[in-house]
Amino acid sequence: MSNSKEVSKSTIERLPKYLRYLIEIDKMGAVDISSTTIAEHFNFNPIQVRKDIAQVSKKSGKPKTGFKVKELIKDIQNFLGYNNYSEAVIVGCGGLGKTLMAYSGFLSLGLKIVAAFDSNPALFGLEVNGLKIHSMEELDAVINKTSAKIGIITVPRESAQQVCDRLIECGIKGIWNFAPLHLVVPSDVAIRNEDMAASLAVLSYELAAKQKSD
Amino acid sequence: MSNSKEVSKSTIERLPKYLRYLIEIDKMGAVDISSTTIAEHFNFNPIQVRKDIAQVSKKSGKPKTGFKVKELIKDIQNFLGYNNYSEAVIVGCGGLGKTLMAYSGFLSLGLKIVAAFDSNPALFGLEVNGLKIHSMEELDAVINKTSAKIGIITVPRESAQQVCDRLIECGIKGIWNFAPLHLVVPSDVAIRNEDMAASLAVLSYELAAKQKSD
DNA sequence: GTTATATCGATATCAGTATATCGATATGCT
DNA sequence: AGCATATCGATATACTGATATCGATATAAC
Ligand SMILES: NC(=O)c1ccc[n+]([C@@H]2O[C@H](COP(=O)([O-])OP(=O)(O)OC[C@H]3O[C@@H](n4cnc5c(N)ncnc54)[C@H](O)[C@@H]3O)[C@@H](O)[C@H]2O)c1
Ligand SMILES: NC(=O)c1ccc[n+]([C@@H]2O[C@H](COP(=O)([O-])OP(=O)(O)OC[C@H]3O[C@@H](n4cnc5c(N)ncnc54)[C@H](O)[C@@H]3O)[C@@H](O)[C@H]2O)c1
Numbered sequence: 189m190s191n192s193k194e195v196s197k198s199t200i201e202r203l204p205k206y207l208r209y210l211i212e213i214d215k216m217g218a219v220d221i222s223s224t225t226i227a228e229h230f231n232f233n234p235i236q237v238r239k240d241i242a243q244v245s246k247k248s249g250k251p252k253t254g255f256k257v258k259e260l261i262k263d264i265q266n267f268l269g270y271n272n273y274s275e276a277v278i279v280g281c282g283g284l285g286k287t288l289m290a291y292s293g294f295l296s297l298g299l300k301i302v303a304a305f306d307s308n309p310a311l312f313g314l315e316v317n318g319l320k321i322h323s324m325e326e327l328d329a330v331i332n333k334t335s336a337k338i339g340i341i342t343v344p345r346e347s348a349q350q351v352c353d354r355l356i357e358c359g360i361k362g363i364w365n366f367a368p369l370h371l372v373v374p375s376d377v378a379i380r381n382e383d384m385a386a387s388l389a390v391l392s393y394e395l396a397a398k399q400k401s402d
Numbered sequence: 403m404s405n406s407k408e409v410s411k412s413t414i415e416r417l418p419k420y421l422r423y424l425i426e427i428d429k430m431g432a433v434d435i436s437s438t439t440i441a442e443h444f445n446f447n448p449i450q451v452r453k454d455i456a457q458v459s460k461k462s463g464k465p466k467t468g469f470k471v472k473e474l475i476k477d478i479q480n481f482l483g484y485n486n487y488s489e490a491v492i493v494g495c496g497g498l499g500k501t502l503m504a505y506s507g508f509l510s511l512g513l514k515i516v517a518a519f520d521s522n523p524a525l526f527g528l529e530v531n532g533l534k535i536h537s538m539e540e541l542d543a544v545i546n547k548t549s550a551k552i553g554i555i556t557v558p559r560e561s562a563q564q565v566c567d568r569l570i571e572c573g574i575k576g577i578w579n580f581a582p583l584h585l586v587v588p589s590d591v592a593i594r595n596e597d598m599a600a601s602l603a604v605l606s607y608e609l610a611a612k613q614k615s616d
Numbered sequence: 617g618t619t620a621t622a623t624c625g626a627t628a629t630c631a632g633t634a635t636a637t638c639g640a641t642a643t644g645c646t
Numbered sequence: 647a648g649c650a651t652a653t654c655g656a657t658a659t660a661c662t663g664a665t666a667t668c669g670a671t672a673t674a675a676c
Contacts, residue, residue, distance in 0.1 A: 205584045208582065252673045254624080284505075385511050387596060392482070412632095412633070
């Protein structure tokens with residue numbers, strides 16, 4: 189498929205963490221940073237950090253000092269696409285949907301929510317954070333006025349798969365699902381199931397394991 | 403540490419997915435279910451499903467028919483601890499905090515939020531979903547009146563590590579962090595960083611990869 | 617200027633997870 | 647009843663990601 193080397197999911201998940209840390213120490217005046225120091229901060233392995241960096245930055249680090257903070261920041265941001273915005277639409281403007289719409293943090297991640305939809309007529313026309321809520325009938329028309337490729341799903345579990353299918357029909361190519369079910373999509377569509385039950389299960393299991401060992 | 407065999411994180415993440423599916427088909431009247439059918443539903447590998455099941459259920463499946471749906475449900479629920487509630491407290495009752503407090507879905511995951519805290523005096527005494535918001539001064543006293551072992555963090559990034567440390571001082575043993583930073587905790591504390599930036603990074607990368615290959 | 621050392625990058629090894637193979641068997645079908 | 651077959655569980659293999667090793671080297675310290 190892709191000609192350049194594949195970057196693993198685990199590496200990609202760590203990159204935003206490095207980035208936040210680098211931005212922080214940059215603000216504090218740091219110029220150089222070593223993989224060792226980054227690793228210590230996160231309790232990671234320095235070799236892992238170095239390998240992650242090597243995959244997204246062509247600049248090579250120097251013995252004894254490491255990497256240039258500002259260069260690393262630029263390279264990671266570039267790799268993650270934080271420079272140019274991706275547009276997204278959101279479907280389901282209930283509790284969670286409205287919260288995400290009001291969240292300012294996505295902008296710095298290169299994500300801009302450009303349209304919102306709901307099936308509840310009571311919400312039509314309402315504005316949240318400057319975003320007007322549209323009816324589901326307008327889905328196709330409104331999406332096609334944007335260049336949105338990402339759809340955020342915050343509808344109840346029962347309607348999530350159906351909403352997902354409709355989004356894909358409208359040309360959406362990436363689904364960020366917050367409903368508690370595992371959505372299935374065609375192979376040309378990217379999907380991320382934000383499964384809080386799975387997350388909590390891991391936390392509870394680890395908690396139980398640690399409690400047991402004393 | 404633990405005497406029984408360890409169950410991998412990946413397996414634990416899949417179990418809640420299986421469970422939701424099993425409950426659904428149980429409602430639809432299904433009695434038996436094969437690993438093949440489960441796997442097809444999720445686009446997983448049937449051997450993987452069988453191995454996951456083998457780790458949490460002593461009941462063995464039968465050739466040609468598979469497993470008993472109701473038995474599997476019970477075994478998975480039991481393994482995940484959905485039968486007896488874990489208590490949790492939440493710190494940070496802003497947009498996201500209030501949304502989580504109002505969310506009814508946690509109960510079926512065996513999680514019960516029993517207390518809420520914020521540093522903003524304007525919120526003290528306010529009730530969300532029957533939960534009164536306490537001041538941070540009351541943290542220790544209120545937590546110790548409960549049996550909460552889990553702390554949910556929904557404060558701004560800047561105060562998250564400090565809040566985390568205080569929770570641990572109060573006897574909290576598992577941290578569910580929604581603030582955008584990688585919290586570091588002592589080794590006897592379980593931590594789950596719900597990192598939306600990491601999540602979105604993976605989605606964006608996969609989206610870009612799929613767009614490229616056409 | 618010389619020396620000691622922290623860090624790098626490349627390569628090798630290790631560990632853990634996912635997948636493949638295969639014999640056994642219970643069930644459904646003729 | 648007998649046969650074909652879907653599925654199981656156990657074992658073996660393959661794959662992917664994490665960690666260890668090691669020579670090279672730029673820098674800091676003296
Ligand atoms: N609230 C949370 O903290 C939380 C946490 C984790 C997961 N979730 C999940 O996120 C989803 C939303 O949760 P919520 O608390 O905001 O629920 P909610 O009921 O407050 O909001 C759901 C919204 O979706 C709309 N909707 C329903 N069917 C629709 C359809 N077919 N098309 C378009 N819009 C439709 C409703 O009108 C409503 O506005 C749920 O699946 C929930 O399980 C929520
Ligand atoms: N809102 C979202 O959709 C969203 C999404 C992902 C991550 N997050 C993260 O979750 C956190 C909360 O987000 P939010 O939108 O609810 O923010 P918010 O500003 O609405 O709420 C934060 C709350 O924390 C309280 N607070 C601040 N400092 C505190 C302290 N030291 N002790 C106790 N309480 C304190 C504030 O009074 C406020 O009520 C943030 O870190 C945010 O980045 C939010």
